[in-house]
Amino acid sequence: MEDSKLIELCIKQDQNAQEILYKRYAPKFFALILRYIPRKDDAEDVLVESFYKIFLKVQTYKKEGSFEGWMRKLVVNDCLMFLRKNKMITLEMEVIDQTKMIYQPLQEYELENIKRIIDSLPNGYKIIFNLYVVEGFKHKEIAELLGISVNTSKSQLIHAKRCIRKLLGLNEKDNYLPESEEEE
Secondary structure, three states: OOHHHHHHHHHOOOHHHHHHHHHHHHHHHHHHHHHHOOOHHHHHHHHHHHHHHHHHHHHHOOOOOOHHHHHHHHHHHHHHHHHHHOOOOOOOOOOOOHHHOOOOOHHHOOHHHHHHHHHOOOHHHHHHHHHHHHOOOOHHHHHHHHOOOHHHHHHHHHHHHHHHHHHHOOOOOOOOOOOOOOOO
16 A cells, blocks of 8 residues: 555544554664664654654645655654653763774674664764764754754764764774765
C-alpha cells in the first residue's frame, strides 16, 4: 500500500493502516532514535511516543516533501525533547576520556566501528553531529530545535569532527571530515 493511501486511512484512524505504517517505518526510526538515545528501553519509549504523535498529527501533513521526512522530523524532535527532559543535553566543552582513543587508519573501520566512535562522543557533540551530518538539518534549524545560537551549533560540530578525527587517528589535514562550514 502506498504512503498516500496509508495517510488517508490513518487520518480516518484505521487501525490496520496504522499497523502497516508502524511496521514499515518502526525499524528505521528505532535505529534513528538509538543514535540519540542509547538505552534501548528509553529508545522504545520514544518510538512509541513518536508514533502516537504521528497518528495524532497525520492530518497536519501538508504533502510538502516526503511523508517519511515529515515523520522523521517528529521523531528527531521527540528524541531531543526526551534528552532535554532528562537533562541529557550538554553543550559545553567536554573532554573525551583518553582511554577511548583509537589509532587505526580509516579504511580499516567498518560501519559499526564508526558508529561506536560517534556514540563515544560527548553527548552535545553527538547530537549536533547526528542532526547536521546524518539528518541533514541546517545550523539554523538545529539552533531553533535546541534553543542555542547558530554559532554554538557550528562550534559543536567542529569540535565533534575534531574528536572523530582523533578517535580515528587522523590528523587535521585529512579531508574525510572537512572543517569549513559554509552553510548557514
